[in-house]
Amino acid sequence: MKLLPNGLARAAVRFKPASFAGTFVALMMAALIVSACGILLETGLRASVPPKRYAEVPVVAAADQYARFVTGSGDSRFESATLLPDTARVDAALADKAARAPGVEAAVPDFTFPVRQGDGVLKGHGWGSHAFTGAALTSGAAPRTGEVVLDATAARAAKAGVGDTVTLETATGRADFRVSGLARAGSGDVAEGATGWFADAQSSALAGHPGKADAIAVLARDGADADTLAAGVRKALAGSGAEVHTGDGRGAVEDRGLGYAKETLSGLGGSFGGVAAMVAVFTASGTVGLSVAQRAREFALLRAVGATPRQIRRAVAAEALLVAPAAGLVGCLPGVGLAHWWFGQLKERGAVPEAVDLHVSWIPLVVAVGTGLLTALAAGWAAGRRPAKTKPGQALTEASVERLRPGVIRTVLGLGALVGGGFLTVLAARSAGEDAANAALGVVMLFMLAVALLGPPVAWLCAALFGLPLSGGGAAASLAAANSRTNARRLASAITPIVLAMAFTSTLVFMHTSESHVADKQLRAGITADHVVTDPAGLPADAVDRAARTPGVDAAVGLLDTQVLVPVGSGGDRWLQGSAAQGISGSGAQLEKVQDLDVRSGSLDRVGKGRIAIDKTLATSARVEVGDKLPIYLPDGTRAAPEVVAVYGRGLGLAAVTMDRASLAAHVTSGFDSTLLVRGGDAKALAPLGEVTDASGHAVEQNTDRELNAWANYTMAGVLGGFAAVAAVNTLVMTVLDRRRELGMLRLIGSTRRQVMRMLRWEGLLVAVAGIALGTAIAAATLIPMMRGLTGEAPYVPPSVYAALAGGAVGLGLLAVTLPARAALRR
Numbered sequence: 001m002k003l004l005p006n007g008l009a010r011a012a013v014r015f016k017p018a019s020f021a022g023t024f025v026a027l028m029m030a031a032l033i034v035s036a037c038g039i040l041l042e043t044g045l046r047a048s049v050p051p052k053r054y055a056e057v058p059v060v061a062a063a064d065q066y067a068r069f070v071t072g073s074g075d076s077r078f079e080s081a082t083l084l085p086d087t088a089r090v091d092a093a094l095a096d097k098a099a100r101a102p103g104v105e106a107a108v109p110d111f112t113f114p115v116r117q118g119d120g121v122l123k124g125h126g127w128g129s130h131a132f133t134g135a136a137l138t139s140g141a142a143p144r145t146g147e148v149v150l151d152a153t154a155a156r157a158a159k160a161g162v163g164d165t166v167t168l169e170t171a172t173g174r175a176d177f178r179v180s181g182l183a184r185a186g187s188g189d190v191a192e193g194a195t196g197w198f199a200d201a202q203s204s205a206l207a208g209h210p211g212k213a214d215a216i217a218v219l220a221r222d223g224a225d226a227d228t229l230a231a232g233v234r235k236a237l238a239g240s241g242a243e244v245h246t247g248d249g250r251g252a253v254e255d256r257g258l259g260y261a262k263e264t265l266s267g268l269g270g271s272f273g274g275v276a277a278m279v280a281v282f283t284a285s286g287t288v289g290l291s292v293a294q295r296a297r298e299f300a301l302l303r304a305v306g307a308t309p310r311q312i313r314r315a316v317a318a319e320a321l322l323v324a325p326a327a328g329l330v331g332c333l334p335g336v337g338l339a340h341w342w343f344g345q346l347k348e349r350g351a352v353p354e355a356v357d358l359h360v361s362w363i364p365l366v367v368a369v370g371t372g373l374l375t376a377l378a379a380g381w382a383a384g385r386r387p388a389k390t391k392p393g394q395a396l397t398e399a400s401v402e403r404l405r406p407g408v409i410r411t412v413l414g415l416g417a418l419v420g421g422g423f424l425t426v427l428a429a430r431s432a433g434e435d436a437a438n439a440a441l442g443v444v445m446l447f448m449l450a451v452a453l454l455g456p457p458v459a460w461l462c463a464a465l466f467g468l469p470l471s472g473g474g475a476a477a478s479l480a481a482a483n484s485r486t487n488a489r490r491l492a493s494a495i496t497p498i499v500l501a502m503a504f505t506s507t508l509v510f511m512h513t514s515e516s517h518v519a520d521k522q523l524r525a526g527i528t529a530d531h532v533v534t535d536p537a538g539l540p541a542d543a544v545d546r547a548a549r550t551p552g553v554d555a556a557v558g559l560l561d562t563q564v565l566v567p568v569g570s571g572g573d574r575w576l577q578g579s580a581a582q583g584i585s586g587s588g589a590q591l592e593k594v595q596d597l598d599v600r601s602g603s604l605d606r607v608g609k610g611r612i613a614i615d616k617t618l619a620t621s622a623r624v625e626v627g628d629k630l631p632i633y634l635p636d637g638t639r640a641a642p643e644v645v646a647v648y649g650r651g652l653g654l655a656a657v658t659m660d661r662a663s664l665a666a667h668v669t670s671g672f673d674s675t676l677l678v679r680g681g682d683a684k685a686l687a688p689l690g691e692v693t694d695a696s697g698h699a700v701e702q703n704t705d706r707e708l709n710a711w712a713n714y715t716m717a718g719v720l721g722g723f724a725a726v727a728a729v730n731t732l733v734m735t736v737l738d739r740r741r742e743l744g745m746l747r748l749i750g751s752t753r754r755q756v757m758r759m760l761r762w763e764g765l766l767v768a769v770a771g772i773a774l775g776t777a778i779a780a781a782t783l784i785p786m787m788r789g790l791t792g793e794a795p796y797v798p799p800s801v802y803a804a805l806a807g808g809a810v811g812l813g814l815l816a817v818t819l820p821a822r823a824a825l826r827r
Contacts, residue, residue, distance in 0.1 A: 005084075007420055011254075011410050012496075012725050012801040014064075015248060015528070021734075022730050022731065022733065022734035023210065023288050023323055023376070024286055024323055024326070024327045025287075025327075025329075025467055025726070025730045026283060026284040026286075026287035026288070026327075026727060026730055027284050027287075027288075027323065027327035027328060027330060027331070027372040027375070027376060028108055028327040028328070028330050028331035028369075028373065029280065029283075029332075029727065029730075030031065030277075030283070030286070030326040030331065030372050030375065031286040031327065031331025031332055031335060031368040031369060031371070031372050032269070032331040032332070032334050032338065032368075033273075033276045033277065033279075033280040033335070033337070033369035033719070033723055034273075034276075034280060034335070034364070034367060034368040034371050034372075034582075035309055035331065035332045035335030035336065035344065035364050035365055035367075036268045036335040036338040036339040036363025037268065037272065037273025037276055037277065037335070037339075037361070037364075038269065038365075038367055038368060039269070039336065039339035039342065039358065039359070039360055039364050040265050040269035040273065040339055040342065040743075041207045041265065041266060041268075041269025041270050041273055041333070041364070042269070042359050042361060042363060042364055043265050043269070043343065043356075043357075043358050043359040044261070044262050044263075044264070044265030044266035044267075044268075044270075044340075045262075045358050045368070046183055046206060047249035047261055047262050047352075047356050047359070048251060048252070048256060049251035049252065049255050049258050049353055049355040049356055050251050050257070050355060050704045050792060051197075051248070051249065051251040051253075051254060051351070052109075052187075052188060052251070052254065052256045053133060053188040053189070053617070054132065054188070054215075054217060054250040054251070054253065054254055055187065055188060055250075056132045056133075056134070056187075056188065056477070057088055057132045057217040057218065057219060057250065058218055058219075058220045058224075058226040058229055058230075058243070058246065059218040059226065059229050059230045059233050059246055060092060060137060060216065060218065060244075060245045060246075060249075060253050061090065061094065061098060061216040061218065061233060061237055061242045061243065061244050061245070061252045062086035062088075062214070062215040062216070062242065062243060062245065062253045063087075063089055063090045063106050063241060063242060063243070063637070064085055064088060064241065064243055064637075064647065065083065065084050065087070065088055065259060065563050065637075066081040066082060066084060067082045067083075067084055067637050068080075068081055069081075069082065069567065069574070069576050071573075071574050072230055072689060079424070080185060080576065082575075082576040082577060082578075083259045083260065083263055084566035084635065084636060084637045084667055085562060085563035085564065085565070085578065085635040086562065086636050086667065086668050087214060087236070087256060087636060087669055088637040089212035089213060089214055089240070089595035090212065090214075090215065090216060090240070090242045091211060091212065091213075091215055091240065091635060092109040092204055092211055092212060092213040092216075093211070094107075094109075094213075094216055094237055094240055094242055095107040095108065095109045095213070097236050097237060098216050098218050098233050098236055098237060100236060101218075101232035101233045101235070101236040102228075102229075102330055102397055103220055103221050103224035103225070103228060104218055104219070104220065104224075104229065104232070104233070104681060105219040105220055105221045105224075105384065106131060106202075106218075106219045107217070107218050107219070108126075108128045108129060108131055108216070108219070108600065109126065109128065109200065109211065109213035109215075109216055109217075110125075110128075110129050110214050110215045110217050110218045111124070111125060111126040111129075111198075111200075111203040111204060111206075111207050111213055111214055112124070112125055112202075112214055112217070112234065112669075113170065113171065113206060113207035113208070113670075114537070114538065114542070114669070114670045114672065115168050115169065115170050115196055115671065116168065116169035116170075116537070116538065116540060116672065117154065117157060117166070117167075117194070118157070118158070118167075118257075119243050120157055120194065120537075121194070121537040121538070121583050122150075122153075122154045122169070122193070122194035122195055122196050123156075123194070123195050123196070124195075124196050124197075124203070124207070125189075125195065125196070125197050125199065126196060126197065126198060126200040126203035126328065127142050127143050127149060127199060127200060128198040128200045129188070129197070129217070130183070130186065130197065130501065130723070131219065132188060132217050132219060133186040133187065133188025133189050134186025134187045134189075135183050135184065135185055135186040135188075135189055135195075135197065135569050136184050136186065137149070137161055137181050137182070137183050138181075138182050138183060138184050138814060139167050139181060139182045139823075140162040140163075140180050140181025140182055140369045140526075141180050141181050141182065142179070143180045143197060143198055143199045144180065144199050145199050145201060146178060146199075146202075146770075147175060147177060147178045147180035147198075147199065148166065148168070148177040148178070148179060148180065148196050148197065149151075149179070149180055149181045149182065149196065149198075149347075150179055150182055150183070150194075150195075150196050151182070151184065151185050151189075151192040151194065151195045151196070151327045151443060152182065152184070152460065153193060153195070154195060154196055155179070155182055157194060157636075158179075159180065160179050161182070161364060161732065162180070162181055163178070163179065163726055164178075164179050165177065165178055165179070168196070168811070169540060170206040170207070171206065171207060171208025171540075171541075171665065171671035172205060172206055173304070174541055174542060177198075183443050189324070190420070193299075193688065194641075195566050203261055205207045207640065208665060208666060208668075208671045209666060211680070213610045215254075216242070217809075218233050220484070221628070224807055226246055226691060227460075228326065229247070230244050231771045232489065233285045234780045241444060241545055241616050245476065246699070249354070250521075250803075255353055255355070256691060256698075257350075257352075257353045260351065261346075261351060261352040261353060261356055263345075264351050264352070265343075265352070265557060268342070268716075271283065272591040274721075275445075275721070276719065276720060277371065278445070279500065279504065279724065280371075280723060280819075281702075281726040282369060282448070282449075282722070283374045283496075283497060283500065284372065284375050284376070284379070284454065284498075284722065284727075285375050285376075285378065285379035285490065285730070286379075286452060286493065286496055286497075286727075287734070288320070288375070288376050288379035288394060289399070290381055291449045293634070302484075307772075312674065313558060314383065316380040316381065317377055317380060318379065320376035320377045320380045321377075321580055322374065323371075323376065324372045324373040324375075325372075325377040327370060327371060327372060327409060328368055328369030328371075328372040328373065330371060331368065331372070331428070332365045332369065333625035335368060336360060336365075338719075339360070340358060342715070343358045343581055345697065345711070345715070349484055349711070349825050352593035354776055360575055363821045365540025367414060370397065373637065376731065384597075395482075396603055402486070404424040410453045410454070410588070410761060411452050411453075411454070414449075414450050414452075414453030414454035415454070416451075416452035417446045417447070417449040417453060418446075418447070418450040418454070420442075421442075421443050421447040421450060424439050424442045424443045424446065424642065425443050425721070425785055427439045427780050428443065428662070428786060428790075429465075429518070429784075429785040430788060431785075431789050432500055439785070441782070441786075442456075442750075442780055443778070443781050443782045443785075444503055444507055444779070444781075444782045447503070447778040447781060447782075448499065448500060448503060448778065451495075451496060451774060451778075452496050454479045455489070455492030455493070455495070456489045456492050457463030458492065458495075458774070459484075459489070459492035459495055459770070460490040460491075462491070462495065462766075462770035462773070462774070463481065463484035463491055463770070464485060464767065464771050466489050466769055467775075470766065471788055472764055475755070476758035476760045476762055477759075478753055478760040478812050479759050480759045480760075480762035480763040480766060481762075481766070483759070483763060484763060484766055484767075485788060486569070489490040490636075490735050491737075491770075492530070493731055493734075493735060494728075494731050494732050494767045494771075495733050495767055495771045495774065496552075497724055497725075497727040497728035497730075497731050497769075497771075498637055498724075498728045498767065498768060498770075498771025498772065498775065498813065499726070499771045499774045499778065500728075500775070501720075501721050501724030501725050501728055501771075501775065501809065502509035502771060502774075502775025502776060502778075502779065502805065502809055503774075503775040503776075503778040503779050503782075504720045504721060504724065504758045505717045505720065505721035505724070505805060506718035506775065506776065506805060507779045507782050507801070508713055508714075508716055508720070508721075508794050509714065509717050509785060509801060509805070510580070510646060510779065510783055510796070510797050510801075510802075511712070511713070511783060511787070511795075512710050512713040512714070513651070513784065513795075513796050513797070513801065514711070514783065514787045514791060514793075514796040514797075514799055515787075515790065515791060516796075517791075517796035518652055518653070518791040519652045519653040520599075520653065521653065521751075521795055522649075522650040522652055523650075523653035523654065524653075524786075525596065525598075525650065526595055526597060526598070526650045526653055526654045527594075527595060527596060527677070528593070528596050529555075529593075529594035529595065529606070529677035529678055529679050530678060530680060530681070530694065531677075531678040531679075531680065531681065531683055531686055531693070532675060532676070532678075532692070532693050532694065532696065533675070533676035533686055533689050533691065533692050534674065534675050534690055534691050534693075534726035535688045535689075535690035535691065537672070538620055538670050538672025538673065538674065539558065539672055539673045539674070539675075539676055539689060539690055540672075541672065542692070542818065543558060543673060543676050543689045544556050544557070544585045544586070544673070544676065545597050546688075547676060547678050547681070547686060547689060549705075550681045550682075550685045550686060551681065551682075551685070552680045552681040552682060552685075553678055553679070553680045553681035554593065554679045554680035554681075555586075555590050555593035555594055555675060555677075555679040555680070556586075556594075556677070556679075557584055557585055557590050557591050557594050557595070557676070557677050558585035558586075558661065558673070558676050558677075559583065559584060559585075559586070559673060559675040559676070559677065560579070560582065560583035560585075560661050560664050560665060560668070560673050560674060560677070561576050561581070561582055561583075561655070561674040561737050562580075562581055562583070562635045562664060562668050563581055564578075564579055564632045564633060564635060564657055565577065565578055565579070565633035566579050566618060566621075566622055566630065566631075566632050566633075566657070567622065567631055568583055568618070568621035570623060574576070575734055575804065576633065577618075577621065577667075577704075579614075579615075579618055579656040579657050579658035580651075580655045580656050580657070581655055581659065582634075582654070582655035582657070582658055582659075582660055583654070583660060583661035583663065583664035583665065584607070584658060584659075584660060585657055585661045585673065586604065587605065587607070587608075588603065588604030588605045588607040588613070588646075589604070589605050589805075591604055591607075591658070592603070592604055593679050594677035594678065594679050595654065595657065595677060597646075597648035597649070597650050597654060598648050598649035598650045598652070599613075599646050599647070599648045599649075600616055600647050600648060601625070601626050601646065601647045602626040602644070602645050602646030602647055603645065603646055603659070605647075605681045606645035606646070607646065607659065607660060608660050609660060609662065609663060610642050610643060610663075611642055611643045611644075611645045611659075612630065612642045612643070612644060612645065612648035612656070612657055612658060612659040613644070613645060613647070613657075613658040613659075614630065614644055614646075614648075614651070614656060615647070615648060615649070615650070615651020615652070615655075615656040615657075616649050616651070616655050617651060617652070617656075617789075617792065618651060618657070619638060619644065619647045619789075620657045624644050625644065625647065626644055626645060626647055627643065627644065628643070628644050628646075629641045629642070629643055629644075630642060630643075630644050632657075632728035634663075634664065634667040634731050635667045635668050636663070636667040636668070638667055640663075642659065642663075645657075647735060649792070652790075653793060663674050676689065676690070679768040684738075700768075725808070725809075725812055726769050728809075728812060728813070728816065729812055729815070729816040732764070732767070732813065732816035732817055732820075732822045733816055733819075736760065736816075736817055736820040736821050737820050737823075743756055743825060746759075747825070750759065753825050756821070756825060757818065757821060757825070758820070760821045761814055761817065761818065763817065764813045764814045764817035764818070765810065765813065765814065765815070767810075767817075768809050768810040768813030768814070771813070772806050772809050772810070772811060775809075780795075783795040802808070
């Protein structure tokens with residue numbers, strides 16, 4: 001069947017453009033969402049950063065920065081890659097092997113680590129890195145063991161020159177170093193602030209990783225080809241686990257933020273973009289179907305005057321060809337703008353490195369336009385099947401009398417979606433952690449699908465239920481209730497977008513408020529210390545000992561905060577979950593004096609080497625209990641299998657994993673404690689160690705950090721909710737404008753304009769209330785099991801936020817009915 005626009009389609013669009021305006025807007029919004037998410041996804045897949053530190057190094061060897069987790073075997077074997085929480089390092093001795101590769105001038109192990117200098121922090125490196133960064137001595141000599149070379153900033157802060165002694169703190173503790181020289185930072189040391197260079201032989205130990213290097217920088221002889229050099233180095237290091245990088249791959253080695261940025265952008269563009277695209281297609285197809293259904297009388301007349309079913313189907317398809325491409329192209333323009341805004345917001349919040357650029361190509365734009373076109377064709381075909389195949393006489397009859405019962409296929413699919421949603425609700429209620437969250441996310445999609453497929457019967461039930469109060473509310477209210485019951489198919493088209501907006505927005509917003517509420521409550525109840533000492537750069541290495549010696553102090557425990565990866569799930573459906581971990585400097589008994597983890601089983605006294613305590617939700621997700629071995633990946637990817645000696649209940653607000661500090665310190669970049677909890681003593685006496693607050697002040701700071709990270713959730717809610725709101729307004733406007741004849745008839749039989757407007761406002765209110773009720777029910781069915789699994793508590797719904805969402809839905813509903821009605825009544 002040819003799909004070139006025929007005369008019927010061109011005439012319909014030319015002489016009744018208002019009938020296609022709603023379809024145009026819906027397809028335009030769908031293209032906006034799909035193109036924006038597609039641009040973010042493509043940027044995440046192609047993102048790269050040019051090397052700075054390694055700009056003069058043709059080849060860099062580094063460890064794999066991803067944890068590889070394998071499930072299944074044989075044909076069902078699947079390997080997933082999860083970005084490590086911290087840097088994985090290579091054996092520094094690999095530099096000797098790399099140096100023997102053909103064309104290699106030198107292979108330099110590179111070290112980067114934090115160093116405390118009084119109240120400040122400087123960046124530490126091995127002196128060998130000057131060979132590729134361009135750092136050069138201005139006075140003195142290269143450092144030997146026990147010596148350091150300082151740049152001008154560090155020398156000024158220490159008030160030291162060549163030959164002087166400075167006291168520095170590293171992962172090995174506090175020590176004195178002789179200043180052997182002063183140096184000027186090179187181009188590879190840009191924007192690092194104060195810098196110190198140490199002897200290469202001592203750097204790995206000072207970094208806290210003896211025998212390990214961050215990377216191996218391979219320098220080429222004159223005339224050596226980078227690709228040939230890389231192949232030689234790759235062969236020399238075969239079997240070591242090191243990966244060889246060239247080009248922009250070198251930038252990924254030095255900037256770990258790129259990995260997180262790629263995950264963030266791919267998650268937004270892929271995972272969220274997939275949901276958003278389904279919602280967009282779902283809504284747009286409903287609007288296209290409504291547009292076709294509104295012209296049932298015209299199609300019936302065409303059939304009566306001799307039009308064939310093929311001509312009707314071709315006309316509907318041709319209309320899609322006329323409207324969809326133009327709507328898609330127009331929608332792509334704001335889609336690019338939305339992608340730019342979203343990307344800029346991610347950069348401002350540090351989620352994306354400054355060097356990463358937004359990648360806008362033709363691919364997501366073509367996909368967006370093509371998606372809209374296919375949606376319009378499919379929806380038009382589905383909606384046009386019945387008027388095309390119905391006999392002419394029967395078509396005229398059905399065009400004047402609305403059918404309440406949907407088709408057999410829609411009914412079966414709708415009931416299947418309803419049953420599936422109920423099944424997932426039960427499954428989510430019986431699961432915990434990420435299992436509950438994954439199951440609950442399918443609930444909202446299936447229930448929304450059920451509402452759309454079973455729209456007319458659902459709308460009739462809503463009209464019958466919510467119309468009861470209107471029956472005794474006067475002529476206008478009674479007429480509104482009767483209209484809603486009689487025109488259930490039209491009511492369903494108006495309700496569905498409001499249900500969509502309420503369900504998705506409520507789910508995203510209240511998922512965050514629920515987690516934040518529980519986390520805040522656990523944090524406030526869990527911190528029993530009198531004083532909390534923090535420092536953004538890390539606390540002094542001897543902070544715990546100094547605090548313990550302070551008069552009046554009963555207990556002092558340092559916390560080293562990081563993340564570990566834990567396999568969760570069951571059977572073949574297992575994955576690595578990032579879990580917050582804290583390394584404690586003292587014993588479990590000391591920890592209990594400053595932190596109440598709400599131990600449910602086992603004892604914190606046994607926490608130590610090879611023994612950990614974990615949160616109950618994590619224990620359920622990982623299928624372990626006290627006495628079991630829990631396989632974990634430490635921050636740098638090192639595998640361990642410690643014994644679980646305690647399970648506690650406040651892991652969401654505090655940390656999901658508690659272990660001894662020594663087990664973590666060797667696997668993180670900065671070995672300085674993040675937090676110091678102190679019981680007893682005076683705050684002024686602790687002030688030299690860092691910023692001192694009480695438990696409440698610390699909770700406020702933690703909540704502020706959490707709120708800064710919550711913007712993504714609200715942004716997603718805004719994008720989906722905004723799209724659904726526009727779709728709801730669009731649908732309501734279409735339904736009102738389609739009723740010009742009906743409204744004109746009411747005016748002819750004596751109804752005043754005020755009475756008609758009052759009836760329409762009651763109808764708009766009924767539509768909004770029904771949509772809010774159904775959307776709230778779907779959100780509740782999603783959130784209750786999800787939050788029970790994630791937090792162990794019911795969802796937390798701030799009344800003011802819910803009132804704002806509901807009030808916005810009612811306001812939009814009334815506005816979308818009132819404005820077009822006034823225009824229609826003026827004619």
